[in-house]
Amino acid sequence: MSKPKPRPRTARREAERANAAVVATRERIARLEPGGAADWPITVESAVLIERRAAELPCTQCGGELEVKDHDAKVVGDSRRRIVGAKCRRCGNVRTIWFAIVEPVEN
Numbered sequence: 217m218s219k220p221k222p223r224p225r226t227a228r229r230e231a232e233r234a235n236a237a238v239v240a241t242r243e244r245i246a247r248l249e250p251g252g253a254a255d256w257p258i259t260v261e262s263a264v265l266i267e268r269r270a271a272e273l274p275c276t277q278c279g280g281e282l283e284v285k286d287h288d289a290k291v292v293g294d295s296r297r298r299i300v301g302a303k304c305r306r307c308g309n310v311r312t313i314w315f316a317i318v319e320p321v322e323n
């Protein structure tokens with residue numbers, strides 16, 4: 217016995233649910249990348265490099281170009297972090313990227 221064809225509305229809802237799952241999975245992967253969490257930051261040698269590095273990263277949803285929207289300093293535990301909020305120019309996805317400034321060690 218074959219299943220009845222889904223009505224258009226049901227099919228659309230299922231497609232939306234599937235898309236939401238893809239978005240959630242990509243968000244999870246983004247958190248595992250450097251810069252995705254406070255304890256997994258991208259390290260830079262100077263604060264001036266932060267926004268440049270952030271703008272070089274791709275959107276985690278569509279691979280589009282990011283535009284830096286805000287840049288804040290935050291203390292997490294005993295570490296200083298910079299948080300950059302960036303928005304994709306193509307799909308509008310907002311990405312939060314964590315940075316740590318690590319002074320180069322003089323030899």
Ligand SMILES: [Zn+2]
Binds near residue numbers: 275278280
């Ligand atoms: Zn995007």
